[in-house]
Amino acid sequence: MATIIVPDHTSPVEDAENLRKACEGWGTNENTIVSILGHRNAVQRKQIRQAYEEIYQEDLIKRLESELKGEFEKAVYRWILDPADRDAILAHVAARNAKSDNRTIIEIACIRSPEELLAAKRAYHFRYKHSLEEDVASRTTGDFRKLLVALVSTYRYDGDEVDVSLAGSEAKILHNMIEGKSFNHEEVIRILSTRSKAQLNATFNRYKDTHGASITKSLSGNPADEFSEALCIAIQCIRSPQKYFEKVLRNAINKVGTDEDAITRVIVTRAEKDLKDIKDLYHKRNNASLEHAISKDTSGDYKIFLLTLLGDPSLILYYLS
C-alpha cells in the first residue's frame, strides 16, 4: 500500500503559483515545497509541472534544481519526475557508476511490471539517445553481462498461467547451480530472465517445498562474485520485493555514514506503491519504526521530505503550526 497522504481536491494552478512564490525572492521556502509536492501523486505532479510551464514559461524541475541543494534537492528531483523518466535516470546513473549501483538496474528490471520497464526503456531512448541494453552491455562483461542484459531486455508474459511440471524441473536446475553441482549459468540466466513472474514464483515455491529452505535463504551468505551477487538480488526482487527493500533500507541506515542515495531511491520509488508494507516489515524486523530510524539518521529539509513521503502523521501537525 502507498504511504503518501494526498488531499481530495487539488488545483494544479494554485499549486504552481504557490511553488513559484516559494522560490521567489531571498532564499527558498522549502516547507512549502515539501508540503505541496510531498502530498501529490504522480498524475497531480505532472499537472503541476504543466500548469507551471504554461503560466511561467519555465520548467519547474529546472527551477527547483537551481533553488534546492544536497540530498533534499536529489530527493525532490527524483520525486517530481514521471516514474518512467525517473527510472531512466536512475538506470543511467547506475549504468555509468560503480558496481554497487547495478542493484538499481536489477531492481528496475525485476520489480517493475513489464509495461513499466518498457516505459522506462522508452524514456531512456528519448533522454540518452541510446538503448538501456546497449549501455549496460557495453559496460559489463562475461556472465554478469549476460544476466544483466537479459534481465533488462525481457518483456515478460504478465498473465497467471503456470506450468507446474516446468516449475519442478526448473527448480531443480536452480538447485543444482546453488549447490555447486553445476556451473551452467546459461540455464539459470535463461530461467530468471525469460519466465513470467508467476512462473518464477511457482518455481521458487517448488524449490522451498522440495528442499526445505527458501531459495533466498539458500543463497544468503557472501556471494562469490558479481554474477552470484546479481543473481541473489534478482531472485530476491522477484520473490519478495518488499523484503528486499526492507533490507536495502536497513543496510543503508545502519551503514556508517548513511547511504542517502539508497534511502532516497527506495522511499521515492515506493511511496506510491508498497512503502506501507515495507514499513511494517521494517518495524517487525528492527523493533523500531522506519520513521524513527530515518529521523535519527537524516536531518533538515531532506528528513522532513522523507517523513512526509512516509506519511508520518506527526508531520501533519507540523504543517498546521
Add this chain to the structure above:
Amino acid sequence: MAFPQDIDALTKAFSGFGVDENAIIWILGKWYPEQRRSFRKGCSQFFWEDERLFERWDDNHIAFLEREFLRFKNAMVLWILHPWERDARMAKEALKNREYDILIEIACTRSSEELLGTRRAYHSLFDHSIEEDVAYSVHDNNRNLLVALVSSYRYEGPKVNEEIAKKEAKTLWEAFKNVNKNPIEDGEVVRIITTRSKLHLKSVFNHYKVVSGKNIEEDLEEDSSLKDAIQCLSSPKAYFSRILDIAMMGGADEKHKEALTRIIVTQADAYMKEIAEEYLQQYGVSLSQKIEETTKGNYKDFLLTLVSRGV
C-alpha cells in the same frame, strides 16, 4: 480422347507455384470419363498402374496439389491478419520447425515498435513470452543470438557515435578472423549485433569495409544465423530480394517457396518499392515479370496486385 494440348495445359496448371484455376475449370470441367481416363493413363508423372488394375494417383502429388491450392488462401489469411499477430504466428511456427532464419528476419527487419507489438501478440496467443520459448527450444550455439535478437528494443534515433562504431568494427573484424572461436559464441559480437541501433550498425559495417577491405558479409560463413542477421540489419532490401529469387528458382523446395508469400505479404506496405528496384538491379528482370512467369492463377494475381501497390 483428350486433345494433347489440353493434357499439356492441365499438367502445367497444377505443376508449379499456385494453380491455374481457370485452365482447370475450362478444360477439366468439360471432360467426359474417357477423356479423364486417357489423361490418367497418359500422365505417368502423376499416375501409375496399380496391381489391381486402376490408374492410381501418386500420394506425393496429391500432397503437392494440396499445398499449391492452399497458397492463395494462406497468402490471403496472412494479408488480413494484424501485423503483430501475423509475425507472432509466423515466429511460433518458425520456432517449431527450427527455421531460425525466419525468426531472424522478423527480429531484424521490423522496427522496434513493430517487434514490440509482435511480442505483445505472442503473449496473448501463446501465454508465454517469445524469448522464453526461444530460449527453451533452441539448444545449439544459436540460442544466445536468437534470444537477444527477439528481445531487442533498439534506439531508433539519428545519433551515432563514430568513434565507438569504428572501434566496434575492429572488434568484429578480429572476432571473425579468430579461427579458434565461432563468432556466434563471442560475447562482444552478440552484444554489438543485438543491442546497437540500426543506424549505428550501418556505420559499423561501413568502417568494417575500411578495416577489412571486404564487405562484412563476405567474411562470414554461408548459411549462418550471424550472416542472416547481419544481412537483415545492413540491407533488408538486398536480403529480401535474394530470398525472393531463391523462392522462384526452379526446383526450390517448399521451405524456400513459402518465402514468396511471406515476403510479398509482409513487405507490401513497407519496403516493396525498394525490394522491386533491388531485384531488377540484381537479377535483370522485374519482380512482377518473374512472378508472372513462375506463379499461376489466383495466387499469382494476388501477389501481383500486392507488388504493384507499392511500385
